[in-house]
Amino acid sequence: MTQLHELARLIRSKNAGPFELTIDVMFENREAYERVRRSDALSIESIAAMYSVDPALVKRFEADVALAIKVTLPRPTPSGSVFDTDIFGGQFHSPMVQLDIP
């Protein structure tokens, strides 16, 4: 099995405003991009399960020029709220770094 980080050149998360979180997975070459794109690893359902959110609230984008997949989801709690653990949202991508990709 290959893990997602072995195929991606960058996996990152960041706030998209204080109330949403966005995760970018960017690839070095088209082959890796297509391989992940075709798998279920980053499907809306997989992401929703990973972050315990309603699949209807997960937005997913593919960009052929950038060789990138983006998912945007509600933040677990707003940035800087008293229960937040990551003000910038910069570590929320971590659970997908070692995802197995067929």
Add this chain to the structure above:
Amino acid sequence: MSIIKAVAATGQLGTGFKAGTLEKAAEGAAFIGCDAGSSDPGPYYLGSGMTQSSDAAVARDLELMIRQGVERGIPVLVGSAGTAGGRPHLERTVEIVRQLAKKNDWHFRLGIIDSEIDAEAVVASFEAGTLKPLAGAPEISVETIRAADRIVAMQGPECFIDALQQGAEVVIAGRTSDTAIFAAIPMMRGIPAGIAFHAAKILECGAASTVERKYPDSMVAYLDEEGFVVEPPNTDMLCTPQSVASHAFYETANPFRLVEPDGTVLTENAEYTATSDRAVRVTGSSFEKAATYTVKLEAATLVGYRTIVIAGVRDPLVVGQIDDYIDKVDKVIRGKIADSLGVQEDDYRMRWNVYGRNGTLGAFEPINRVEGHEVGLMIDIVAVDQKTAQGIGSIAWHTALHQPIPEYSGLVSNLAFPVSPPATPAGPVYEFSINHVMELEQPNSTYTLTLEEL
């Protein structure tokens, strides 16, 4: 129509750039812009009126920018002054500009754009039904709007255009969209909005759209009616079609639809072509005009005062039962808070972040157990005032330090505090309390422009 050269000094005012890069970039430029703020570092800056970058770092960047502007006779535009773009942030940045002008004997017309708005204006909009929630917006009411410590209205390019048309040579604005700073002059000169905003989106982060941003630095775009070319002025860095296309992803919820006050920039059909081994031409972006002009509102509300306790745990017996240990001691602490301070549970919030287990990801941590030989604890307390938070912090650390575990008999000291005092006051705590757009009949109804002759 001639080509317009647009310059971003750096991605965020106060984070620096190479003086030589900006000097080179400014040659033949139509203007120099710089974004100075963001909501990313959290609600504290907006709520408190404090700034993220020091005055010294901001002055360093502004002095180099304004010198280029004055010497070349081109405008210098700054948006989202002082991190959050509220009135105190704006005033602080304007004061730096005044001092720089005095020091260097510069004379120019300064445009000051205040985009902090009164809660009553927001209440009126709420009651008129012209306040619309964005994704994830909190529930709001007349009471919650009035409770906000500060509300800012994120302005579009219109406020800069207004200031420039009145002869301003340097414009310092409160909260604006990042793109407003860089789209204003190209739009004034007839560049289609889709192209102007897309170029602005690339420029606003400075050198971030390069393949490898080695350090914060300036960025340049050349705009015409059909598209734009982006090229880093620093020859240490380069852009590729992939690096530029990728940048539309950064911090955006939707990489193909960038919402602006007057409409939406559509980039899905944009084409990215290398024009050299360092430059990329972008064409095909368009703009879908909105039926109504809207400004996004940001607000921060004081929720209490924080005290934190940081401690390491290394004893393998305590590390091995960290959850039980915390469960038990949390109950003891809460009891003592009620007994000793007379503070009820509703009047404070205490949480335990367990680094080494799930301190970073919280409820989303898939490996929700301790696998290492030590853990870091943060006891995070928010109470109605600092004195109460400190009182709770003192009870918390002292109780947790000596909380017994079944394996040992006799008095134990379970926590290693790296600092004295173990309980650190962390000041006021704010939360973002509005995430809505306000519909306007006139784009200029939520900012005030003041002109000052320096």
